Amino acid sequence: MITASYLKSTLSEEFPPQDCNIFLKALWYDAKGDWESAHEIAQSNEGSQPYDRLHAYLHRKEGDNWNANYWYSRAKSKMPSYSLEKEWENLVVELQR
Numbered sequence: 001m002i003t004a005s006y007l008k009s010t011l012s013e014e015f016p017p018q019d020c021n022i023f024l025k026a027l028w029y030d031a032k033g034d035w036e037s038a039h040e041i042a043q044s045n046e047g048s049q050p051y052d053r054l055h056a057y058l059h060r061k062e063g064d065n066w067n068a069n070y071w072y073s074r075a076k077s078k079m080p081s082y083s084l085e086k087e088w089e090n091l092v093v094e095l096q097r
Helices: 004-009 022-031 035-043 049-062 065-074 084-094
Strands: none
Touching: 004 022, 004 084, 022 035, 022 049, 022 084, 035 049, 049 065, 049 084
């Protein structure tokens, strides 16, 4: 299992680690400041709960809470009350299952 700390340790690389699934790649791009690439992944399979959950996080990070709440609802989730960093770390674990 890939940990958040491992994923963060690879951010100086040009590309995400080979052993990352599509969701971890999106989170990697997000952590590198490439929100657009992460968002493209989230949009690539709308209607699938994990993609919608990722989409919700990305819009929360963007500051668009209305849109984020829409995607949290589609993912059958609620916007967390904890930090974006904690949500990112939780998603690293959650989206590997």
